[in-house]
Amino acid sequence: MSRSGALAVVLMIAAVVALLAGSQADAVVTCGQVASNLRPCIPYVTGKVSALPPPCCNGVRSLNTAAQTTADRRAACSCIRSQASGISGLQPGRLSGLPGSCGVHLPFPVSTSTDCSSVN
Numbered sequence: 001m002s003r004s005g006a007l008a009v010v011l012m013i014a015a016v017v018a019l020l021a022g023s024q025a026d027a028v029v030t031c032g033q034v035a036s037n038l039r040p041c042i043p044y045v046t047g048k049v050s051a052l053p054p055p056c057c058n059g060v061r062s063l064n065t066a067a068q069t070t071a072d073r074r075a076a077c078s079c080i081r082s083q084a085s086g087i088s089g090l091q092p093g094r095l096s097g098l099p100g101s102c103g104v105h106l107p108f109p110v111s112t113s114t115d116c117s118s119v120n
Contacts, residue, residue, distance in 0.1 A: 027071040029063075031079035037063045038080070041098060046089040057102035064104050070120050077108050077116035085112045 037059035043049040044056055067076045084095055092111065099106040108119040 027075035028069070029066050029072040029075050029079075031075070031083070033066065034063060034076050034079040035083055037066075038083070042087060045084075045091055045094045045098070046087060047091050047094070048089075052098075052101050056098070057104070060098055060102040060104050060106075064099075064106055067106075073108055073119045074116050077114055077119045080110055081112055081114060081116060 038056070040053050040055035040059055044052050063076060067073045084090055090112075096109060096111050098110055108114060108116070
């Protein structure tokens, strides 16, 4: 590879790293907030209770209110994905149905398989 070609590759990699770092730095919603808001939903999404607990829907609403930017929504999505994958006995249908059951429209699917990088 020529010297100018190698320089172009290095500059492109630096631009991608800066872009990724910037989108995470802009996020205001933390994974701790997401986990705290959705913790009351765990008995429901694991099938331990049949009725959706009101504190769960309050948490879903709070999360929706807090996640106003693309960076926030991506951070929330990533956190939900990682937290949900560690919940023993998780019922995916109950998880994905949470927003609708709570009367909330989240701008991304709630799932362990959501591609959070595509969330706007």
